[in-house]
Amino acid sequence: MTPLLEVTGLRKAYGPTLAVDGVSFSLPPGGALGLVGESGSGKTTTARMLVGLERPDSGSISVLGRPLAPAVHGRAARLARAKAVQMVYQDPYLSLDARLTIGETLDGVLRLHGHHDRSARAARVREVLAQVGLGDREAAAHPRRLSGGQRQRAAIARALAVEPAVLVLDEAVSALDVSVQAQVLNLLTDVRREAGIGLVFVSHDLAVVRYVCDEALVLWQGRPVEHRPLPELLAGPEHPYTRLLLASVPHPGWDPGGIARRRRALSELVPGERPD
Amino acid sequence: MNASLLEVDGLTVELPGTARPVLDAVTLRVAAGEVVGLVGESGSGKSVTARAALGLLPPGARRAGRVLVGGEDVLGAGQGRLRALRAAEVSMVFQDPRAGINPVRRIGDFLTEPLRLTRRWNRRRAEERAVELLAAVGLPEPERQLRRYPHQLSGGMLQRVMIAGALAGEPRLLLCDEPTTALDVSTQAEILALLGRLQRERGLGLLLITHDVELAAATCDRVYVMYAGRIVERATAAELFGRPRHPYTIGLLGSTPPLTGPPARLRPVPGTPIGLDEAAPGCAFAVRCAFAQAGRCDQEVPALLPLVDGADGAGHAAACVRLAEIPSPAEEVRP
Numbered sequence A: 001m002t003p004l005l006e007v008t009g010l011r012k013a014y015g016p017t018l019a020v021d022g023v024s025f026s027l028p029p030g031g032a033l034g035l036v037g038e039s040g041s042g043k044t045t046t047a048r049m050l051v052g053l054e055r056p057d058s059g060s061i062s063v064l065g066r067p068l069a070p071a072v073h074g075r076a077a078r079l080a081r082a083k084a085v086q087m088v089y090q091d092p093y094l095s096l097d098a099r100l101t102i103g104e105t106l107d108g109v110l111r112l113h114g115h116h117d118r119s120a121r122a123a124r125v126r127e128v129l130a131q132v133g134l135g136d137r138e139a140a141a142h143p144r145r146l147s148g149g150q151r152q153r154a155a156i157a158r159a160l161a162v163e164p165a166v167l168v169l170d171e172a173v174s175a176l177d178v179s180v181q182a183q184v185l186n187l188l189t190d191v192r193r194e195a196g197i198g199l200v201f202v203s204h205d206l207a208v209v210r211y212v213c214d215e216a217l218v219l220w221q222g223r224p225v226e227h228r229p230l231p232e233l234l235a236g237p238e239h240p241y242t243r244l245l246l247a248s249v250p251h252p253g254w255d256p257g258g259i260a261r262r263r264r265a266l267s268e269l270v271p272g273e274r275p276d
Numbered sequence B: 001m002n003a004s005l006l007e008v009d010g011l012t013v014e015l016p017g018t019a020r021p022v023l024d025a026v027t028l029r030v031a032a033g034e035v036v037g038l039v040g041e042s043g044s045g046k047s048v049t050a051r052a053a054l055g056l057l058p059p060g061a062r063r064a065g066r067v068l069v070g071g072e073d074v075l076g077a078g079q080g081r082l083r084a085l086r087a088a089e090v091s092m093v094f095q096d097p098r099a100g101i102n103p104v105r106r107i108g109d110f111l112t113e114p115l116r117l118t119r120r121w122n123r124r125r126a127e128e129r130a131v132e133l134l135a136a137v138g139l140p141e142p143e144r145q146l147r148r149y150p151h152q153l154s155g156g157m158l159q160r161v162m163i164a165g166a167l168a169g170e171p172r173l174l175l176c177d178e179p180t181t182a183l184d185v186s187t188q189a190e191i192l193a194l195l196g197r198l199q200r201e202r203g204l205g206l207l208l209i210t211h212d213v214e215l216a217a218a219t220c221d222r223v224y225v226m227y228a229g230r231i232v233e234r235a236t237a238a239e240l241f242g243r244p245r246h247p248y249t250i251g252l253l254g255s256t257p258p259l260t261g262p263p264a265r266l267r268p269v270p271g272t273p274i275g276l277d278e279a280a281p282g283c284a285f286a287v288r289c290a291f292a293q294a295g296r297c298d299q300e301v302p303a304l305l306p307l308v309d310g311a312d313g314a315g316h317a318a319a320c321v322r323l324a325e326i327p328s329p330a331e332e333v334r335p
């Protein structure tokens, strides 16, 4: 079976900062990969390359066997790109137009993707918003007039409306309270199973990653240090950073000071040197 | 008991064109050296509450009740007084870091400007302080970060810059609105270690808005739970997570995906949160509550009442008319 997404040897540097180096993975239809790693380890940069917002220095990305063109020209190519990979950002303002209401934004997306019937569009807008727990008041509101979690759900709805092959979520559920988060997580597992949408899921929350994904890729200073099925990874983390990550999950008797010291010790290691 | 740094007293906020208040008689306090959690449904009014403590209300809002910071009413204060309070007494880490920073100014300007303006420090001194703050929040190469622009930093790095900025004026009260949502758990631990140190050494009072129930349980002294603009439960963290009493709190704890055990489908609280355009005659949670009873729950707004049965101790209160009949799932909720 052709993988939905095939990524090999991605690399991206910003001046002296090597943001991503040597990231490869493949995603089957309906597959879900978790991308975890500490702040600044290259997760967002990887995600941005997947949607074509950032051009890799080297490496390749193909969706359904077709290489993602480094640059897209023309409306048809742009639409095809949008249909291939959609991204929900850490910052919902990036997905939403501040001048439009949420309903207008979604309507615009549907119109762009060839839904011509006005009342069918309106029905679809309501349906997609309802999936993320938003109603008519939120549809009529501008992003600034919503709470943080409402904005984030609107951004998720916008991406889902396109019905992409692959959905990349960058800390997109982190700002949601757990009961709304649970609804969105269930929705994501449904779109995976039912529509075969592939997920690349960036999150710092290992419990959430375990719930949504089959396997996880752990990044440390831009490099993949561990890539394994989640049950294995959680039961026997190998890399010191993965171990620290597991120990850092808040729990009764949690000692943030001790974790902070371990984290600093780890970050003083020379990048590239395999710690142990 | 320590003097209150923050006292929100029966705060009600109404917006034009809505069916119910955004905040409805919200009462909460934060004492010096205390970490207080505020958890609750998306859209329940947590951010609006925290912003009110800075003297900020949504445009067009009508309000009743008081918000005292260090004993001073901020909602009645003039602009000059507010600026002074925000410079020395209270500061806030906002929920969306990118919305709170000017994208065309360097990180260094963002951090040093307030110090130079309000404390009249020279550039050198302000920069030294900025470097110190960035190191304290765990940013690598702090000197280099000062010269960078916001878009050159990752989300979590920027979030830490905002935290450094909020600490620059050495406030006595810090309002943190989801301060660690975009941070991996090890970086989050570093931030909380820093805040914990400030709390112990300087008596910093902290209002921590978070949806992360585990984090609130591990770090807070007391926790308030909000639903649809009201405080529906308040207790010490140990009490709240050990013996939650309000049906919404029970549902909230049950929605958290566990890190261990068989991965079963999550059971979120059914239904959707009630919008500002809907008003409920009684309990706002009734449409989603498994215990709701017609004739009781839809009659009047349940008051936040102290629990009287011995085990709940002082300070545990919940707003539900059927409390006595609802078993606390205690052990099933948190193994």
Ligand SMILES: Nc1ncnc2c1ncn2[C@@H]1O[C@H](COP(=O)(O)OP(=O)(O)OP(=O)(O)O)[C@@H](O)[C@H]1O
Pocket (backbone or CB within 6 Å): A144, A145, A146, A147, A148, A149, A150, A175, A176, A177, B015, B022, B040, B041, B042, B043, B044, B045, B046, B047, B048, B049, B058, B059, B095, B275, B276
């Ligand atoms: N400036 C504003 N104008 C109008 N309505 C607003 C404004 N800010 C917030 N609201 C509304 O007030 C309600 C409470 O919002 P608030 O931001 O306090 O929620 P929250 O509890 O912080 O939620 P979240 O967890 O999603 O951040 C929401 O219904 C929101 O849509």
Ligand SMILES: Nc1ncnc2c1ncn2[C@@H]1O[C@H](COP(=O)(O)OP(=O)(O)OP(=O)(O)O)[C@@H](O)[C@H]1O
Pocket (backbone or CB within 6 Å): A014, A017, A018, A019, A037, A038, A039, A040, A041, A042, A043, A044, A045, A046, B151, B152, B153, B154, B155, B156, B157, B182, B183, B184
């Ligand atoms: N446009 C840019 N210019 C310069 N450096 C950049 C740029 N974008 C990212 N970087 C750097 O690349 C590195 C990786 O950043 P990235 O945003 O991918 O991290 P991340 O893993 O998403 O972190 P976080 O969890 O904090 O969001 C960081 O050191 C960051 O400063």
Ligand code: SF4
Pocket (backbone or CB within 6 Å): B246, B247, B248, B283, B284, B285, B286, B287, B289, B290, B291, B292, B293, B296, B297, B302, B319, B320, B321, B322, B323
């Ligand atoms: S008052 Fe009634 S509807 Fe509200 S939480 Fe209690 S039982 Fe449920």
Ligand SMILES: [Mg+2]
Pocket (backbone or CB within 6 Å): A043, A044, A045, A090, A170, B154, B155, B156
């Ligand atoms: Mg990121």
Ligand SMILES: [Mg+2]
Pocket (backbone or CB within 6 Å): A147, A148, A149, B046, B047, B048, B095, B177
């Ligand atoms: Mg908020």
